Amino acid sequence: MNVRMRTLSILGLVALAIAAPIGQGNYIIYVLTSWLVFAIAAMGLNLTLGYAGQISLAQAAFMAIGAYVTSLLTLAGWHWILAMPLALLACFVVGLLLGYPALRVKGHFLAFVTLAFNTLVFLVLRNEDWLTGGSYGLVGMPRPDFGLFSTMKQLHFYYFTLGVTVLAALAMWGIVRSPWGRAFKALRENPIRAESLGVDTRRITLLAFAIGSAYGGLAGALVAPLVQFIEPGSFGVAHSLRILLMVVVGGSGYFFGPFLGAAVVILLPEVLRFAEGYYLIIYSALVIVMLVFVPSGLIGVWGRLHEKFWPRHEIRADLKEGAGLK
Amino acid sequence: MSMPVLSVRNIEKSFGGIRAVNGVSFDVHKGEILGLIGPNGSGKSTLFNCILGQLPPDGGDVSVNGRNVSGMRASDLNRLGVGRTFQQLSVFPKMSVLDNIILAGQEHHGSMLSRLFGPGDAGLTAEAEKLIAFFRLSHLRDTLAGSLSYGQQKLVDAAMAFMAGPSLVLLDEPAGGVNLTMLAGLKERLTAYNAEHGTTFVVIEHNMEFVMSLCTRIIVLSEGSIIAEGTPDEIRANQAVIDAYLGG
Ligand SMILES: Nc1ncnc2c1ncn2[C@@H]1O[C@H](COP(=O)(O)OP(=O)(O)OP(=O)(O)O)[C@@H](O)[C@H]1O
Ligand SMILES: [Mg+2]
Numbered sequence: 001m002n003v004r005m006r007t008l009s010i011l012g013l014v015a016l017a018i019a020a021p022i023g024q025g026n027y028i029i030y031v032l033t034s035w036l037v038f039a040i041a042a043m044g045l046n047l048t049l050g051y052a053g054q055i056s057l058a059q060a061a062f063m064a065i066g067a068y069v070t071s072l073l074t075l076a077g078w079h080w081i082l083a084m085p086l087a088l089l090a091c092f093v094v095g096l097l098l099g100y101p102a103l104r105v106k107g108h109f110l111a112f113v114t115l116a117f118n119t120l121v122f123l124v125l126r127n128e129d130w131l132t133g134g135s136y137g138l139v140g141m142p143r144p145d146f147g148l149f150s151t152m153k154q155l156h157f158y159y160f161t162l163g164v165t166v167l168a169a170l171a172m173w174g175i176v177r178s179p180w181g182r183a184f185k186a187l188r189e190n191p192i193r194a195e196s197l198g199v200d201t202r203r204i205t206l207l208a209f210a211i212g213s214a215y216g217g218l219a220g221a222l223v224a225p226l227v228q229f230i231e232p233g234s235f236g237v238a239h240s241l242r243i244l245l246m247v248v249v250g251g252s253g254y255f256f257g258p259f260l261g262a263a264v265v266i267l268l269p270e271v272l273r274f275a276e277g278y279y280l281i282i283y284s285a286l287v288i289v290m291l292v293f294v295p296s297g298l299i300g301v302w303g304r305l306h307e308k309f310w311p312r313h314e315i316r317a318d319l320k321e322g323a324g325l326k
Numbered sequence: 327m328s329m330p331v332l333s334v335r336n337i338e339k340s341f342g343g344i345r346a347v348n349g350v351s352f353d354v355h356k357g358e359i360l361g362l363i364g365p366n367g368s369g370k371s372t373l374f375n376c377i378l379g380q381l382p383p384d385g386g387d388v389s390v391n392g393r394n395v396s397g398m399r400a401s402d403l404n405r406l407g408v409g410r411t412f413q414q415l416s417v418f419p420k421m422s423v424l425d426n427i428i429l430a431g432q433e434h435h436g437s438m439l440s441r442l443f444g445p446g447d448a449g450l451t452a453e454a455e456k457l458i459a460f461f462r463l464s465h466l467r468d469t470l471a472g473s474l475s476y477g478q479q480k481l482v483d484a485a486m487a488f489m490a491g492p493s494l495v496l497l498d499e500p501a502g503g504v505n506l507t508m509l510a511g512l513k514e515r516l517t518a519y520n521a522e523h524g525t526t527f528v529v530i531e532h533n534m535e536f537v538m539s540l541c542t543r544i545i546v547l548s549e550g551s552i553i554a555e556g557t558p559d560e561i562r563a564n565q566a567v568i569d570a571y572l573g574g
Binding site for chain 1: 378380399400401404405410412416417418419420421425428429430432433434438441442443444446447448486489490
């Protein structure tokens, strides 16, 4: 895809996202907003897992930390715009700490370590009720008011979330296109070689966790005012698995994968509602089929179709001369 | 004589009961191309990995340009100007040739912050293209490294070791699996690089013709110990070397 095509399709997507909620009821707008929020969380996990190759099953825990920090501060009278950076910072620091085990264990073991961390966060939120409200959670978080633009209305909150999502995506774009992004990929593909080329793989591993976690925190900072009620149950291990599913279904390691993946995981159940009791069965079957036949995710499907119907007739570059001879 | 670029003293390494490297010492001086040969399993790669911080040696010391670097991490050693390749092909398959080469240089420029907020190529595209052209890979610049032929990947792998302008480069079987035409090209490129930049090389290689014509001095390892050292002609005539190869 050339640069102009890409720019046009991105603008098209943004226009679509702007137009989508117009004329819709509050519930649909709410679903669309959660799509954006989960896309942000999945974007973070995509950095940790898709780009840097470090498995994490704790993204929901970071959403929790982000949501609780934001809730406690906004309930104490802080403005969201001040509470949010603190939530990000908290997640960045905790993510950095969670990165340490990744320096020693990989693969399945790392998955279990992060899973245990998610459970730990869940238990702390449930048991420390003097701070977190225990299993009753926290209620009544205000939605941010920016003077001329208040996000009290569902539609306004959607556009606010869309703005934050676009900014978060731009920042992520900057990260993955920077030398850091190259180092993340090198860590994924061959950490030993990367280390021998001067890449401080320890630092890069920790950063992959910290930045990915901060994105989880940002998603959490949006969940608090969106739902205006949070409780530990919304951030359990099952939710981490759901975010992982978004990354994998969308296309792990592809920039737009998380948006597509979050759309499938969140919107598809809504679309399949007509099937009533069967929707979970259809949905699960679809996911299984996808994971078996296109492990590179939906973005990968697009690539395959594109290659099939509009093949690029690409000659292996080293054979170009020979191909030109005939 | 001037200070050696690389000085290795009494390196030892065992794996369980196997003494892979058994007290090896040698010096390499500026501009030298030192060959390291020996039968399979004689400890050459293990010695490299102990020198380069990839494996902790059981004993011994390593200095680079007079500085003791024992126990230093591989990444720090690389930033001191020591490049290397591995015996196994070690490119980044899902990155383009250009990205592979830029990666090999980016950590030597700017700070952690400038590598986040500065240009995506760390300002290295032109320099990387020059190196790619030097290794005659320009037509493959934007191809994913993983889709190149084995020999081409071997060249990319070797080129990466040079991107940071190292003063010392250790190559573990750079000619392994490379066809004859490319082999001649590789030798010519290494010689040209050595002449142009005065870079010091240590090269492990099984291809005798390649080693004998490339290197200025050769060390022979057998069962973890140095059994001979000398010019290519001396090594060719050395009875202990012939025995080690025929008996090994
Ligand atoms: N990680 C390891 N664990 C256990 N044994 C090892 C390990 N690495 C090397 N060895 C053993 O150490 C000895 C030396 O191996 P090394 O790879 O250094 O030999 P080499 O000279 O590079 O051989 P080749 O020419 O085949 O590459 C061998 O006996 C090998 O089996
Ligand atoms: Mg070897």
